Amino acid sequence: MRLKFTIAILLTALLCFVGGLWFPWWEIAVASFIVSMIIPQQRWDSFLSGSLGVFFLWGILSWWIDFKNNSILSQKIAQVLPLGGSPYLLILVTAFIGGIVGGFAALTASYIRKT
C-alpha cells in the first residue's frame, strides 16, 4: 500500500518531468491524470500522490536551479510577485501551485474507476 503510494509519487514526478521537455506547463495535469489512472488508489491517496509528485518535482527543480544561480533571480522575482524577496517562499509557492494542479488532476482520474 505505502509502496504503491511511493511509486505513484515517483512516477508522477518522472512523467511530469519528461512531459515538460516537450509540452506546455499544463502537461503536469495530464501526466498526473495518467499515473492516477494506471495506479489505482484510495481517492485521498490519489490526490495526495499526484499532488506530492508535482510538488516535489517543481520544488526540487526550482531549488536546484536557484542553488546554481545563487538566488540572483529568485530574490528579484520574489519582490515582483510580492513575497518579501524570499527565495524559499518562492520555491514553496512554485511547488504548491504545481501540487494543486497535479492533485486535482489525479483526483479526477480516480473517479473513472469503480471503487
Added chain:
Amino acid sequence: MKIIPFFICLLVTVSLVIALNRQWGSIPPIGKFVSPQHGFWQNADAYDKDYSADLKFPGIIDSATVFIDERLVPHIFAVNERDAYFIQGYLHAKFRLWQMEFEVYAAAGRISELIGDKALNFDREKRRLGMVYAAENSLREMEADPVTKNECDAYTEGVNTYIDHLKESELPVEYKLLNYQPEHWNNLKSALFLKYMSLDLAGHENDFEYTNAKNYFGIGDFEKMYPYLQDSLDPIIPKGTTYPAPGVMVKPPSSADSQYFSKSDPADIVENKPNRDNGSNNWAVSGKKTKSGRPILCNDPHLGLNLPSLWFEMQIHTPQFNAYGASFPSAPGIIIGFNDSCAFGFTNAERDVRDYYEMQFKDETMNEYWFEGKWKQATFRFDTIKIKGKPDFIDTVAFTVFGPVMYDKKFTGGRTSGKKYYAVRWKAHDASNDLKTFNRLNHAKNYEDYYNAIKNLHTPGQNCIFACKNGDIAIWDQGEFPAKWKRQGDFIMPGTDSSYAWQGTIPQEENPHMVNPQRGFVSSANQFPADPAVYPYYLGGYYPMYRGLTINRRLSKMNDITTDSMELLQTNNYNSFASMAVPLLLKNISRDSLDNNEKDYYDTLRKWNYNNDVNESGATVFILTWSNFEDIVWHDEFSKCRQPTTLPESESLLESVLKDSAYKFLDDVNTPQKETLRGDILAAFRKTTLTLKNLEVARKLSWEIYKDTRINHLAKLAPFSRLHLNIGGGSNCINAANADHGPSWRMIVELTDTTNAYGIYPGGQSGNPGSRFYDNFVDDWANGKYFKLWVMNKNDINDFRVKYKMAFRK
C-alpha cells in the same frame, strides 16, 4: 465510474489550469510563469553557465568564431563583413532581445500594445511627432546605399535567426512577466532605434514655454531672463577664432517684429521632453601633452541610466577592419570606440532642430490649410494604435509642408484643451543615412577617412572627436544644421506662408571644427560650439557651459598625461557652477546675523571645496540653497502666468546677478518694498536650513544619499533596478552622475602602437536579470574603476581571458 464527482473534479482541474494560464491584471499567467521547466526559473542562469556553442545557420556565408571573455565581451572573428554583422545581430538578440524590442516599441509609439491605454498619450505623441515617418524616410536613404543595406540586412537576419531558434523557455523574463512574444526584426526597426536616439538628443526645444514667456513678459524682459550669450563661456572652438563670411545668408521676414517678436496668443501645450541633461564629455590630447608621446582620446556620453544598459561592448574583427567599443543593441557596428588606427567619440551638439508652426485650417476636418494666399490640401496618415485589452485606436494625423500637425483639437498630449493647430518641423524627419558614419569610422585609418565618415551624420548633430596613431587629433561640430536668423524657432512661428521656413542649411565646411590645434587638445562638453557673438549663424539651443570650463582649464594645465590621469579627470566631481555661485552666496550672508543652527550650515558651505564628493554635505547645502534662491527670485514673476513656461537657466541667473546686483527680477513684485540680492539670498538660506535640519536628522545630508543615483530597469521594475548607488558628481561636474542619468560609457583610449584602452559602463553584458552578468559592472562604475579593454588578436585563442567559444558555420 462516478460521473458527477468526476465531472466536478474535471471542471475544477480544467478551471485551475485555465486560471493559471491567463494573465490577471498585471499578474502574469502564474502556472506558466512559475513552471521550473518553462517559466522564469529557466532564466536563472547557472553561475557557471557555459556560453560555448556550435551553431549552424544557412545565413552564414563562411565560418566565423566568437570568443567570449571573462566579462562576457564577445570578440567576433569573421572573414567577411556580412557574417560579422549577422553575428553581431545574433549576439545582440541573444543578450538583449527584450530591450531591443522594447526601445523600438517606445520609438514607434507601440507601448499601449504591452501595457494598455495608460500609454496611449505617450504613443500618440510619438506617432504625431512623426517618429515612424522619420524612420521610413531614413530607411529609404539607408537602403539606397548598398553598403548600409548589406550591413542592415545581415544584422536583421542575425537577429531573426536567433528569434527563430528561441525556445519558449529561453524567452527573456520580461516577455514572461508581461506575457507577450517577440516579433521579427527588420531594417525599419534599426532605423526607428536611431530615431529614438535622435529624439533623445535632437528633440529638445522650449518653443511653447518661450512663446508664453515672451508673451507674458515682453521680448525686452525675455532677453534679460533668457539671454543668448554667456559671459563665462569657453566654447568648443576657442574665443578669438575668426570665421569667414557665411555662405548662406539668412534674414528674418519683414513681418517678424509685428508677428513674431510681439505678443501673440498663449500656447496651451505641455510637452513631454527628453532629459535636458542628455549631454556628454569628450576630449583628445595630442602626443606633446602625453607621457607616451601618443594621443589619448576620452569620451563619456551622459544619457538616461537603465538596465539593461543602452550599450553592449564588443570587438568586431574582419580582414577589412578591427573595431572595439560600445555598440547599440538594435544597430550594426561599433558606435563609440576605436580600431587599429584611430579612436572616435561623440558629445551632443545641442542645436535646436525642432520648431513649431501655427497652422490655420479651414475647418475641423483639417482637409485644407491656408498657405501662400490660398487653401492647400493636407495629406493624412492614419495610425492604428493597438491597445492591450481594448479595441484599436485610430489616430488621424494631418501633414503640412512643414511636417505633421503634432497638436490639434483632438490631441494636446492629454494635458490641456486644444484650440489650435501646431505643425512640427524636425530635422530628424529628413532622409539621411547616419548609420554610415559608424560603418566608415569603424574602417577609418586617418583624418580624411574620419572626415568622410562624419559627413554622413545629419541628425542628431554631434561633436565628433577623433585621434589617430599618426598623431592627429580633431573635433567637428557635425550635423546638417538649419541656418537660422537670431531667435528663429525659439518661439512658435506663423505657418501661413513660407517666410518663416528654414531658409537653408549651414554649409558642411562652415560647421565649427578644429584640427591639431596649437594648445594640444580638443574637447567638448555640450557648450556652445563657437563664440555665439562671432560665429556667423544663430546657435539656438541649450548649452550647459560649466563642465567645459572645468575640462579646458584642467587640460590646459596638464602635461605628461597618462591614462591614469585621464581616469581621474573623467571621474572628477569638481563643480564649476558652485565655484562661482558659492562665493556670491557667502558674500551676501552675514554670519553674525545667523542663529547657531544656521551658522553650522553656513560653515559647511564655507568649508566646502566645490567637489560633489561622496560623504560631502556642502554640495547638498549648496544645491538646496541655490534652488530656494531661484524660487524666491522667480516665483513672484511666474506664479501669475497661467500658461506653461520654463524657468530661466541657473547659469543665466548667476551671470545676471554677478554682473548686476540690482538685477530687475530680484524684487518681489507682490510687496511694496524693494527686495535686494542680499535679502533674497538670506531668505533662501534661512528657508534651506529648515530642510537641511530634517535631512540631517534623517541622515540624508550626505551628497550621494541626497542625490540617490539609481539605474532603473527599462520597464521601471524596481527589483530589476539598482538603487542607492554610492557615487558623487552630478550636474555641472565632469562626472555627471545624476539621479537616473549620467556617464553611460566611460572610455579612454591611448593610441600607442598596441592600443592601450580602458572603459566601463553602468550595467553588464547580459540583459537577463537572472544572470550574474546583468549588473556586474555597476559598483566598479560607481567607484570610478575601469576595465582594461582587451583587443584580442587572432593568435590569442588560448589566452586565459577566453572563457567561451561560439563557432558559426553554414
